[in-house]
Structures are given as C-alpha cells and as structure tokens.
Amino acid sequence: MKRFVFGLALLAFFSTQTQAGNLDRTRFYAECERSKTLPKSLFKGDRRAGINRILDYWEKTGYTDQRWLAYILGTAYRESVGTMAPVREGLCKTDNCSIEAVGKHFRGKHISSDYSKPDAQGRSYFGRGLVQITHKRKYESVGKTLGWGDALVEKPELALDPDKSVVILVEGMAQGLFTGRSLADSFKGEKADWVGARKIVNPGSRRAEITAGHGKDFYACLNSSSI
Structure with a gap:
C-alpha cells in the first residue's frame, strides 16, 4: 500500500x-x-x-x-x-545560392544526393524553414499531412513563411x-x-x-x- x-x-x-x-x-x-x-x-x-x-x-x-x-x-x-526565423539552406538570401551550397556538399561527398536540382518546373527542394525540410517527397508528404494539399510541393518557398514554418x-x-x-x-x-x-x-x-x-x-x- x-x-x-x-x-x-x-x-x-x-x-x-x-x-x-x-x-x-x-x-x-x-x-x-x-x-x-x-x-x-x-x-x-x-x-x-x-x-x-x-x-x-x-x-x-x-x-x-x-x-x-x-x-x-x-x-x-x-x-x-x-x-529564430525561417532560413534557406546555407543561410542564403537567394535560391541560387542554396542550390550552389547543396551542390558543393554533394560534390564534396558530404551528402549522398543533390536534392537541390530544380525539377522541370524550376522548383528546388533544398532546406527551408525553422527546421530544414529537404527533398521533393518530403515537401509533398509534409504539406499533405498538414492539410495544405499540394501547396507546399508546388510552392516550396511557402516553408519560408513565418507562420507556416x-x-x-x-x-x-x-x-x-x-x-x-x-x-x-x-x-x-x-x-x-x-x-x-x-x-x-x-x-x-x-x-x-x-x-x-x-x-x-x-x-x-x-x-x-x-x-
């Protein structure tokens, strides 16, 4: 007892x-x-x-x-x-800067794939946000789970929106x-x-x-x- x-x-x-x-x-x-x-x-x-x-x-x-x-x-x-604000990968101010930063890591064999390569629509899925989400499939799955449909994968820059981040x-x-x-x-x-x-x-x-x-x-x- x-x-x-x-x-x-x-x-x-x-x-x-x-x-x-x-x-x-x-x-x-x-x-x-x-x-x-x-x-x-x-x-x-x-x-x-x-x-x-x-x-x-x-x-x-x-x-x-x-x-x-x-x-x-x-x-x-x-x-x-x-x-304490959403950022681009590499602390870059532009998408091109982030794409180059990821490419450099890939060429240096620090990462296994260059996930920043733009797709046919010119969209790149490097890390963005208060927590860095990367890869197209992750943008897609996170966006859908959060109830945003395809918005996040179609506009990955939404991960930089302060509230959405x-x-x-x-x-x-x-x-x-x-x-x-x-x-x-x-x-x-x-x-x-x-x-x-x-x-x-x-x-x-x-x-x-x-x-x-x-x-x-x-x-x-x-x-x-x-x-």
Whole structure:
C-alpha cells in the first residue's frame, strides 16, 4: 500500500514538472535572460518575435509536455542558426545560392544526393524553414499531412513563411513527419532522451548533444515560468 501511495505521489510530482500550464512570458524571458549559455540578444527584437510566434502556436495545439516545447525551441535555435526565423539552406538570401551550397556538399561527398536540382518546373527542394525540410517527397508528404494539399510541393518557398514554418516545426516534430520519429519517442512519462531526440530531425547528426543542450536551457526557463 505504501509503495502504491508513493508511486502516485511520484507520478503527481513528475506531472507538475513536465506538463505545461499557462506560460507567464514575462517570467519566461526573465529566466532565459539569466541563462549563462543562451545569449541575451536571443530574447530581443526579431528573435523574441520569432520565439513568441512559436509560443503562440504551441498554446493553440493542446500539447502540454514542457520538454516537447523546450526541445522544439532548441531545435529552432540550432536550425535557424540563432535567428529564430525561417532560413534557406546555407543561410542564403537567394535560391541560387542554396542550390550552389547543396551542390558543393554533394560534390564534396558530404551528402549522398543533390536534392537541390530544380525539377522541370524550376522548383528546388533544398532546406527551408525553422527546421530544414529537404527533398521533393518530403515537401509533398509534409504539406499533405498538414492539410495544405499540394501547396507546399508546388510552392516550396511557402516553408519560408513565418507562420507556416512554425506549423511545420511543431507538428513535424510532434507527429514524426520528418524521419518517422516523434517527440513522444524521446519524451514520455519518465523518459527524457535529450540527445536521442535529434533523430526526430536528423538521424545522422554527429553533434546531437548541441541541440540537447539548447533544449535543456529552454526547459530551465520554462520550468520556472509556468503558472
């Protein structure tokens, strides 16, 4: 009986630590600005607006695990190279620049295929967004799953739209649309695999611990700012 009661108490405690209540954003940003590893500039101006856009969408989804949100923010931070805004692959300003960047990686044998080659309609499927989706088939499958029909594969530049990029980021990771692995595979109940969670986006990553660190940093902010 004592073990049963202790188990319930432990479960209740764990739930309060992982389930996101209403987020006090003033406290959230105050906690983040105290971080010794996240730059203070991340929480000002356009970058702060980018974080708010993610938080706005998150609050509409019904997802509740703070670790999910923390890892999403950590992923966006890494994939956008700290801008918290959708970017082209190679941090390029033009499509041609991204196409050349991917081609260079292919010629250097860093990737197995040049997925940036334009199709018959001149559309290229290099990485775009808050999380870099690549390959035509992925643009097509993600777009259809999100209810956009063929819009994303017909206009891949939509992945650079600020609002759509947030939906792709959050739902892609929550539903496992990128690699088949989802946030629930790494964060569920008492399980918290911060390093392994990188497989949700990039199974072959050799520096998964970097994103794990970012996620943990954001989790520290979130854990102190829910009401």
